[in-house]
Amino acid sequence: xxxxxxxxxxxxxxxxxxxxxxxxxDMDHENMFWYRQDPGLGLRLxxxxxDVKMKEKGDIPEGYSVSREKxxxxxxxxxxxxxxxxSMYLCASSPPGGSxxxxxxxxxxxxxxxx
Amino acid sequence: xxxxxLHLPTLSVQEGDNSIINCAYSNSASDxxxxxxxxxxxxxxFIIDIRSNMDKRQGQRVTVLLxxxxxxxxxxxxxxxxxxxxxxxxxxxxxxxxxxxxxxxxRLTIIP
Numbered sequence: 001x002x003x004x005x006x007x008x009x010x011x012x013x014x015x016x017x018x019x020x021x022x023x024x025x026d027m028d029h030e031n032m033f034w035y036r037q038d039p040g041l042g043l044r045l046x047x048x049x050x051d052v053k054m055k056e057k058g059d060i061p062e063g064y065s066v067s068r069e070k071x072x073x074x075x076x077x078x079x080x081x082x083x084x085x086x087s088m089y090l091c092a093s094s095p096p097g098g099s100x101x102x103x104x105x106x107x108x109x110x111x112x113x114x115x
Numbered sequence: 116x117x118x119x120x121l122h123l124p125t126l127s128v129q130e131g132d133n134s135i136i137n138c139a140y141s142n143s144a145s146d147x148x149x150x151x152x153x154x155x156x157x158x159x160x161f162i163i164d165i166r167s168n169m170d171k172r173q174g175q176r177v178t179v180l181l182x183x184x185x186x187x188x189x190x191x192x193x194x195x196x197x198x199x200x201x202x203x204x205x206x207x208x209x210x211x212x213x214x215x216x217x218x219x220x221x222r223l224t225i226i227p
Contacts, residue, residue, distance in 0.1 A: 004158075031213050040123050042204060042219035043159070050213045058214065090158055096213065103149050104206075104215055106158030 003027070006091050006107040013114050019078040021110050023091030030096050032074035033104060034058075034066060037088040049074055050096070081114045088112075123202065125222045128195050136221045138188040138205035146209035150179060150190045153202045153220070162190070167209070192223075200225045 007022035025032065031050050035043040035058075045058030047066040055066050063085060067075040074093075078085055088111050094104040128134040140148070146167040151159035165172045165179045165188075172179050178191040188205050202220045 033215060035217070040219065043217040045214060045216065048214060056214070059216075092158075092215070094213075094215070102147060102208070103161045103164055105161070106151075108158050109156075 004091055004093055004105050004107040006089075006110050008110050009108065011110060011112045013078075013081050013112065015082060015114055017078075017081045017114075019081050019112065019114075021076040021078075021089055021091075021112070023074045023076070023093075023107055024072050025074075025093040025105070026072065027093060027095075027105065028071065029093035029105075030071075031094045031104070032068065033092040033094075034064075034074065034076045035090045035092065036060070036085075037090055037109070043090060046076065081112075083114050086112060086114045123220055123222050125224065127224045127226055129226050130197060131194055134192045134195050134199070134223060136190045136192075136203050136223065138190075138218050138221075140186050140188060140205065140207045140218070142207060142209065142216070143183075143186065144209050144211075145207040147207070148179070148181060148188050149206045149208075149215075150177075150188075151204045151206060151217075153204065155201075159204060162203075195223075195225050197225050197227060199223060 004025045033048040034046045049055045049068040065077045090109050091107040092104040149164040150162040153159040163174045163179050176193045180189045202222050204220045205218045208215045
């Protein structure tokens with residue numbers, strides 16, 4: 001069974017802290033994504049990666065960075081957490097777009113609260 | 116249907132009836148579309164997908180329709196059940212880009 005695992009379900013961090021959100025997939029997928037989900041705004045793409053050490057900005061990259069040192073792991077970094085980054089964070093992975101079945105598989109989400 | 120804003124579009128349907136959820140997409144170069152279902156406290160789960168060379172695809176109790184002329188996507192759920200209550204998202208990808216873009220979602224409530 002395919003699996004995308006996010007390291008934490010719930011996190012509480014203080015303003016100004018550096019925060020790491022970890023995501024691991026076991027499907028050998030090339031693509032990995034980080035989204036944040038806020039009420040009424042749907043899923044907004046923060047960053048994505050289509051290969052190891054490759055990354056591209058999504059729609060709302062400000063205040064975030066990412067790291068993809070290994071194919072199975074994609075980390076989201078909040079350099080200096082702020083209260084407006086309180087949100088649900090979702091990680092996903094997918095095969096390349098040219099593949100037959102290219103849907104993205106999601107982790108269970110990390111609810112981050114910045115106080 | 117899908118819209119941008121703070122209020123999630125909602126749809127209430129009587130159990131056993133059919134439901135239709137709509138989505139307007141923006142990128143005419145998109146060539147792959149997916150519907151996801153998200154239950155409370157969980158990540159989105161894949162329901163059905165369709166490529167741009169098709170206009171209809173059927174699954175178990177679900178049908179996706181694609182109208183490329185007006186850039187419109189719909190999800191039909193037949194004989195709805197209480198377990199169908201969730202938020203439904205459409206997503207699009209294409210134009211030589213691996214980026215997967217989501218709509219804002221529609222909350223479907225099944226009335227027993």
